[in-house]
Amino acid sequence: MTPALELQQVSKTYPPPTTVTALSDVDLVVRRGETVAITGASGAGKSTLLSILGTLERPSAGTVRIAGTDTSTMSDPQLSGVRAWHIGFVFQQFFLLDHLSVLENVATGLMYRGLPAGERRRRAAEALDRVGLADRMRHRPTQLSGGERQRVAIARAVVGRPAVLLADEPTGNLDTANGREIVRLLATLRDTDEDTTVVLITHNGAVAEAMERQIRLQDGRIVDDTGVTA
Numbered sequence: 001m002t003p004a005l006e007l008q009q010v011s012k013t014y015p016p017p018t019t020v021t022a023l024s025d026v027d028l029v030v031r032r033g034e035t036v037a038i039t040g041a042s043g044a045g046k047s048t049l050l051s052i053l054g055t056l057e058r059p060s061a062g063t064v065r066i067a068g069t070d071t072s073t074m075s076d077p078q079l080s081g082v083r084a085w086h087i088g089f090v091f092q093q094f095f096l097l098d099h100l101s102v103l104e105n106v107a108t109g110l111m112y113r114g115l116p117a118g119e120r121r122r123r124a125a126e127a128l129d130r131v132g133l134a135d136r137m138r139h140r141p142t143q144l145s146g147g148e149r150q151r152v153a154i155a156r157a158v159v160g161r162p163a164v165l166l167a168d169e170p171t172g173n174l175d176t177a178n179g180r181e182i183v184r185l186l187a188t189l190r191d192t193d194e195d196t197t198v199v200l201i202t203h204n205g206a207v208a209e210a211m212e213r214q215i216r217l218q219d220g221r222i223v224d225d226t227g228v229t230a
């Protein structure tokens with residue numbers, strides 16, 4: 001089957017004045033439905049790798065394929081389209097819009113799908129039900145706990161049923177119990193949605209262990225990968 005994500009000889013050097021090489025010659029194949037943790041010290045290149053997998057950043061060299069399609073020749077609007085249809089993002093800081101209701105926040109995840117507002121709201125309500133927040137739809141994000149806010153962010157990320165969910169430290173702002181809930185939720189979404197691929201960055205060993213595969217970065221290179229058999 002076509003891999004969900006494929007990097008071939010990917011390097012990323014940020015432009016001057018910094019000229020930092022954040023990734024060097026990374027080869028990575030993520031199969032559909034895999035759950036993957038990316039670990040490594042601060043500055044190892046984890047966020048850069050996630051941004052490249054999510055087409056938010058372009059590599060300086062190498063090839064990025066999303067569901068088999070080479071993204072290197074795509075224009076910025078085409079890449080936006082790939083993100084809107086295929087990729088969901090979750091961040092440590094939630095990034096919810098406080099002036100909108102929880103339901104409206106989740107509906108923004110369908111903004112670029114060309115759906116009528118009523119349909120966006122219907123699907124948003126369904127996604128909130130899946131993350132166990134059906135009774136919080138009319139709340140504002142500021143009226144929710146940290147764990148609940150992250151569940152709203154996850155609902156927004158998966159409302160369009162993307163093939164890939166990318167999460168940068170999704171449990172980083174949560175206590176252990178709430179972090180565990182979020183990891184359990186991500187696993188459930190993978191099991192109930194068809195073949196959703198989950199790639200997350202974490203500094204937390206227990207969160208990493210909850211994923212099927214662990215990849216460790218050091219100085220911009222993959223130094224350990226439990227998904228690769230010798």
Ligand SMILES: Nc1ncnc2c1ncn2[C@@H]1O[C@H](COP(=O)(O)OP(=O)(O)OP(=O)(O)O)[C@@H](O)[C@H]1O
Pocket residue numbers: 014015018019020021022040041042043044045046047048049
């Ligand atoms: N926009 C940028 N411009 C220049 N250098 C950058 C930029 N973003 C990241 N870097 C550098 O690239 C390297 C890798 O950064 P990255 O954020 O990918 O690491 P990380 O493993 O996610 O770190 P952390 O765990 O601290 O978030 C670091 O040396 C960082 O300073």
